[in-house]
Amino acid sequence: MQQYDPLEIEPRWQVAWAEAALDRVQEADAAGGGGAAADAGGGGASPGTLAPKPSYYVLEMFPYPSGDVHMGHVRNYSIGDVIGRYKRMRGFNVLHPIGWDSFGLPAENAAIKQDSTPAAWTYRNIERQRSSLKRLGFSYDWDRTVVTSDKDYYRWGQWIFLKLWERGLVERRSSPVNWCPSCKTVLANEQVLGEGVCWRCGSPVERRELEQWFFKITGYAQELLDDLAQLEGWPERVRQMQANWIGRSTGAEIDFRLCDADGNPTDERITVFTTRPDTLFGCSFFLLAPEHPLVEAFVQGTPYEAEVARVVALAAGATAVERSKGERKKNGAFTGRYVINPVNGEKVPVWVSDYVMMDYGTGAVMAVPSGDERDFAFARTYGLPIPPVVVAESDPLLDRLRDAHERIVDDVPWEHAFDGEGVMVQSGAFTGMRGGKGSPGSQAVIDSLAAEGTGKATVNFRLRDWLISRQRYWGNPIPAVYCDRCGIVPVPEENLPVILPMDIDVTKGETLASRPEFYEVACPKCGGAAHRETDTMDTFTCSSWYYLRYTDPHNTALPFAPERADAWMPVDQYIGGIEHAILHLLYSRFFTKALRDVGLLGFDEPFKNLLTQGMVKLDGEVMSKSKGNVVAPEEMIARFGADALRVYILFMAPPDKDLDWSQEGLEGISRFVNRVWRSVHDLLGETVVDEEGVRLSLYDDSLDATAAALRGKELNRELHRVIGKVTADIERFNFNTAISALMELTNTTASYLKLPLALRDGALARRVAQTLVLLVAPFAPHMAEELWQSVLGEENSVHLQPWPEFDAAQAVADTIELAVQVNGKIRARITVATGAAEDEVREAALAAAASYLDGKPVKKVVVVPGKLVSVVV
Numbered sequence: 001m002q003q004y005d006p007l008e009i010e011p012r013w014q015v016a017w018a019e020a021a022l023d024r025v026q027e028a029d030a031a032g033g034g035g036a037a038a039d040a041g042g043g044g045a046s047p048g049t050l051a052p053k054p055s056y057y058v059l060e061m062f063p064y065p066s067g068d069v070h071m072g073h074v075r076n077y078s079i080g081d082v083i084g085r086y087k088r089m090r091g092f093n094v095l096h097p098i099g100w101d102s103f104g105l106p107a108e109n110a111a112i113k114q115d116s117t118p119a120a121w122t123y124r125n126i127e128r129q130r131s132s133l134k135r136l137g138f139s140y141d142w143d144r145t146v147v148t149s150d151k152d153y154y155r156w157g158q159w160i161f162l163k164l165w166e167r168g169l170v171e172r173r174s175s176p177v178n179w180c181p182s183c184k185t186v187l188a189n190e191q192v193l194g195e196g197v198c199w200r201c202g203s204p205v206e207r208r209e210l211e212q213w214f215f216k217i218t219g220y221a222q223e224l225l226d227d228l229a230q231l232e233g234w235p236e237r238v239r240q241m242q243a244n245w246i247g248r249s250t251g252a253e254i255d256f257r258l259c260d261a262d263g264n265p266t267d268e269r270i271t272v273f274t275t276r277p278d279t280l281f282g283c284s285f286f287l288l289a290p291e292h293p294l295v296e297a298f299v300q301g302t303p304y305e306a307e308v309a310r311v312v313a314l315a316a317g318a319t320a321v322e323r324s325k326g327e328r329k330k331n332g333a334f335t336g337r338y339v340i341n342p343v344n345g346e347k348v349p350v351w352v353s354d355y356v357m358m359d360y361g362t363g364a365v366m367a368v369p370s371g372d373e374r375d376f377a378f379a380r381t382y383g384l385p386i387p388p389v390v391v392a393e394s395d396p397l398l399d400r401l402r403d404a405h406e407r408i409v410d411d412v413p414w415e416h417a418f419d420g421e422g423v424m425v426q427s428g429a430f431t432g433m434r435g436g437k438g439s440p441g442s443q444a445v446i447d448s449l450a451a452e453g454t455g456k457a458t459v460n461f462r463l464r465d466w467l468i469s470r471q472r473y474w475g476n477p478i479p480a481v482y483c484d485r486c487g488i489v490p491v492p493e494e495n496l497p498v499i500l501p502m503d504i505d506v507t508k509g510e511t512l513a514s515r516p517e518f519y520e521v522a523c524p525k526c527g528g529a530a531h532r533e534t535d536t537m538d539t540f541t542c543s544s545w546y547y548l549r550y551t552d553p554h555n556t557a558l559p560f561a562p563e564r565a566d567a568w569m570p571v572d573q574y575i576g577g578i579e580h581a582i583l584h585l586l587y588s589r590f591f592t593k594a595l596r597d598v599g600l601l602g603f604d605e606p607f608k609n610l611l612t613q614g615m616v617k618l619d620g621e622v623m624s625k626s627k628g629n630v631v632a633p634e635e636m637i638a639r640f641g642a643d644a645l646r647v648y649i650l651f652m653a654p655p656d657k658d659l660d661w662s663q664e665g666l667e668g669i670s671r672f673v674n675r676v677w678r679s680v681h682d683l684l685g686e687t688v689v690d691e692e693g694v695r696l697s698l699y700d701d702s703l704d705a706t707a708a709a710l711r712g713k714e715l716n717r718e719l720h721r722v723i724g725k726v727t728a729d730i731e732r733f734n735f736n737t738a739i740s741a742l743m744e745l746t747n748t749t750a751s752y753l754k755l756p757l758a759l760r761d762g763a764l765a766r767r768v769a770q771t772l773v774l775l776v777a778p779f780a781p782h783m784a785e786e787l788w789q790s791v792l793g794e795e796n797s798v799h800l801q802p803w804p805e806f807d808a809a810q811a812v813a814d815t816i817e818l819a820v821q822v823n824g825k826i827r828a829r830i831t832v833a834t835g836a837a838e839d840e841v842r843e844a845a846l847a848a849a850a851s852y853l854d855g856k857p858v859k860k861v862v863v864v865p866g867k868l869v870s871v872v873v
Helices: 006-019 071-089 105-114 118-135 151-166 217-230 236-246 277-282 293-299 305-316 320-324 373-382 397-403 440-452 562-568 583-598 633-640 642-651 663-683 705-731 735-752 762-776 781-791 838-848
Strands: 055-060 093-095 170-180 185-187 206-215 248-259 265-274 285-288 332-340 347-353 364-367 422-424 455-461 480-483 487-490 520-522 529-532 573-576 610-612 616-618 815-822 825-833 860-864 868-872
Touching (some): 006 118, 006 642, 006 781, 055 071, 071 093, 071 118, 071 573, 071 616, 071 642, 071 705, 105 118, 118 633, 151 170, 185 206, 206 305, 217 236, 217 248, 217 455, 248 277, 248 364, 248 440, 265 364, 285 332, 285 373, 293 305, 293 332, 305 332, 305 347, 364 373, 440 455, 633 642, 633 663, 642 735, 642 781, 663 735, 663 762, 663 781, 705 735, 705 762, 735 762, 762 781, 815 838, 825 838, 838 860, 838 868
Parallel strands (some): 055 093, 055 573, 285 347, 815 868
Antiparallel strands (some): 170 185, 170 206, 248 265, 248 332, 248 455, 285 364, 332 347, 520 529, 815 825, 860 868
16 A cells, blocks of 8 residues: 655645646536536546536635745635535535735835835745645635735725715815824724734824825714624624624713803803713713814913813823723813803813813713713812712612702712612702613603703714825825815726836835825826825725625726626635724725625625634744744645644634644644545555555454444444534534544544455445545545545546535444443443333343342432433432
8 A cells, every 4th residue: 555645645636636727616607507617636537517506605814925824824724625625515616715915014114124125025925825825735716816916906996995985985184093103104993902002013003183084984884783783604702892893872962052251151062972961960070182173272372271282292192092091090171161061051161181082972071970980080180079960779879869958069978980770860850760871861851952952862983984094105006186276186997007116115215205206197187287195095995805806806897797796795604813803894894885885786794604713822822923933834744744734723623712733733633644544545455554564454353244244334323423423513613523523433444444354345345435535525635635536546536526415314323322320320331222112221221230229129210311321229
């Protein structure tokens, strides 16, 4: 028997598959029209014309070409490859593409370090990663490869920008933005981590006021929230993360009139949004965000100007995330101005504080310190009143407030604010009503404000518009031109793409703004002198629609034909890391809905099912070049082969859990792969020897025909059990337990192989060999192909064969073994016929346990079907 040599077998089959276009997708099948299948690999024969197949789209998040393929890639793409190969064997026409998310800041930084250009660094890495992915044997349709920095791709990103602009979903405006001083560019809110640092480099993020481009994702906030209910195939954790980020709040907009120090009202009003109108009687001060346009007008030339300016400066030096942290010190200053509370006419002082955000609500807050923890801390710091207005029914303060003849505004024995449901107190005509979010008291206050014309019910969202401008070179140019006469003018579609120069020298600090030949253009509208936009788009704009381009990658008239996209989409199974729960996944959902409204798509959501795979760690820590704890896939392939690495990475943990790397574990899996190889050969009656010629498969000459019949029956039963187990486990993505079942089958096979050749059932042995190879094929595709075609002598690729059929009746044993307990201790075991009547089981159990009863009367016999019999004496 030929020894298993993955380093010879794997490259040979990869070449054969490529030459036969084994993984090329047949478009007609996807559209339901059938079509000729690609030639089967290796054998050179074609299975002929196939009947129409249902389509299945499996997709892993495409990589960023930042270096070599790492173990995280191996895990992610092995998961997708098993699903794709399995679905094809189940009769689906599978779309399984790959590409590269190749624009972005890391390429610029790497080019500076290596005295190169971002383009050279990027495309060099793409070729290295392409080679590694092919060496791993992933079943990608390479003809559909998408690279986002290729102009035939980013051209359509610019076209989509123009279409969104036409629909009013693109806007350029001045806004406070998150600025990363290290990356020297702005960041979307979603790109600032909870610690107030850049998601990419970890540097502290600043706030600046800049003119920027935005996608108006907020116009889809309610639909993005509502449609989460459609995503039943997504992890609940991810859906909840998106719901929290969208952040729908129901409440009221309330108008406060400005007044002078004596309480005389003016005609000027400031509107606030609150989710707790029931607490309006507890508003003891009023807050403005430092960026609010009224702040400067209020304090200019007044004694309050310097202190307010100090607070404004402190806010400018902190991120929105830092400013919103509850434990952070609240900085504030009085403006010298007042507003009137619309429900009781009281004069309320106006302060400025850095924990109020301009981009949430209206940038103004009615502060209720008894009902909000941050307001409570601010009031304690600056000595402001804390009048209680909603009190828990269990709070002793409730009776005191009910009996009070005067309003209590400060003598409150609380250490914290109370923001729960309770009884409204000190609230005029609303006193005694139920208070809380969405409570009868809240609605009553809203109705009263609406009747007076000072407020109304409304909905607010935490989600902000998507800031897409980036002050960097290596990205998709924004197709806009600035003309002194015409203003901002879109680049005409026929002039797309705006081509990104490939020779920008980032090592000298060059940007698009350094190249007059790029930005000096004629205005498309009037023909006069104008200049191009020199910002580029956020790279997430590229990854928000790439899955659609895969459906029609060579289209030169549109980003994709609507009928092609509708035939494949939505993606049946999407696979990627939990870190993309908000950024990429939310943006992709927005793009899908916007392109639907443009008329290009006939569906609402891009990804039907989502699997978020765990990380690969070493000694409990995430693998990282900076930590020096990286295990290189190429080195492991050179030692053990790609199939062994694939099987290992899938076996060591469920796909959604973290995996801790173990060299010993990989060695063990390598032995298992070799055992499958030997089992197939021995099932065919070949003599299996090692390199020294020592026989590895020993027969037991003491076994007779009766033993052979029993072992044959057991092997057939185990074969069908494992077919059912592996099938069910792959459907549930329990790849580790599917592989365990294959190990169990090889163990049962080893027992059968102890039979001398003359006693074996040749038909059964071949059937087991064939089925074992078919079941292993999605996990170890190269070895399976070699066994199928070269050893078993079958025609056509193993990966084009139908999946084995599970026969439940044949998976049931004729007899089963049951434990017999006496007073809780196992005393015997019995073998009974499968499906034996309970009386027969009881009788056999009592007979087997008779010596342990000591003549005592039996009080009870409990039969647990398929497991045990419990006797109580």
